[in-house]
């Protein structure tokens with residue numbers, strides 16, 4: 001059979017959390033013959049356990065305790081399958097390897113071994129999910145994505161070699177897709193030396209998008225635990241509602257500015273190849289979801305409000321900047337050297353304010369002492385925490401009059417720390433104190449998205 005329509009389906013941690021969840025995903029795959037490649041995250045909770053296991057100074061007792069918890073999650077799934085014994089034997093092999101890496105890590109901690117440890121969650125879930133598919137009559141095979149997902153050696157946030165991925169995927173994965181459904185891992189890759197790498201927390205979405213690009217897929221489906229992308233976080237206001245259709249540009253801003261629903265880089269490969277992305281809930285596939293694509297029917301001024309907590313604001317100040325050139329280049333050189341990515345930036349005559357995200361569950365502080373010290377060679381440095389970034393996302397924000405008034409009148413009385421507008425047609429964002437963030441989003445949502 002030749003692959004005409006090819007949908008890459010990515011199932012997140014909650015979608016493969018237990019047997020019932022995996023079964024629902026298996027039925028989603030079965031429901032459409034275009035679903036040939038499933039990319040899975042680790043079962044919910046497993047990567048967090050592995051993060052702990054990958055840290056320095058974990059006692060042998062704690063190691064054993066974590067390994068047991070991880071094992072229980074797997075065995076709770078495999079007990080429902082006919083080939084339980086065979087699968088459990090594979091689980092045991094992986095657990096023994098994992099225990100060895102954990103021991104190695106506790107003796108001599110390295111980022112390289114940390115990535116190897118983190119990769120096991122996806123290794124378990126992908127093997128088991130392939131068998132869940134087989135159990136409902138879908139011929140499926142497990143495939144080690146490291147054969148194709150070639151990266152550099154930046155452990156913890158490895159960069160994928162897109163050309164090599166395309167070459168390998170065409171050579172190895174494409175023919176395999178003609179034989180059976182393939183189940184593979186998100187999040188993990190491999191460097192030139194054959195060592196395991198990871199693409200960063202939440203990276204499975206991005207893996208799936210890269211594979212969709214490499215394989216010229218017709219669609220990418222991201223299956224999660226919510227029925228699509230919402231006008232804002234429904235935990236903040238019950239007025240939030242699912243968005244049926246959104247353009248790539250708007251969705252990319254949303255992913256970047258807080259809506260944790262997609263890994264921020266996910267849409268880049270999809271946009272490069274113009275592959276429509278669907279986001280839906282594996283718990284309720286019949287409820288539909290959000291379709292993200294190049295052209296959409298309507299382009300409203302206000303589409304959504306995103307909130308990102310735990311932002312770090314760094315203000316650098318130097319009298320040298322007055323009428324001088326090259327200061328910013330030096331500041332950015334330090335940031336680049338430490339692989340730090342700046343989100344927002346505002347400048348005045350002698351100072352520059354920059355914001356940085358604090359990725360949730362990340363094991364590394366964003367602005368380390370080393371960064372501060374290097375910046376202090378150039379200027380005064382002030383680091384502030386406890387701020388949230390609110391982004392109002394929509395269309396033609398930079399050319400529509402009255403937007404600023406609409407927004408800032410609504411949040412009157414709140415101390416707005418920084419405002420960025422104008423660089424993008426799709427957003428206006430600002431920082432507010434963490435404690436005011438929910439109230440600000442709720443008020444804005446009531447005002448910009450009134451119930452019809």
Ligand code: ASP
Pocket residue numbers: 012013041042047048121186187200201202203204205
């Ligand atoms: N399992 C990884 C994590 O929890 C990757 C992912 O789920 O996207 O971050």
Ligand code: MG
Pocket residue numbers: 012013202205261263
């Ligand atoms: Mg995710």
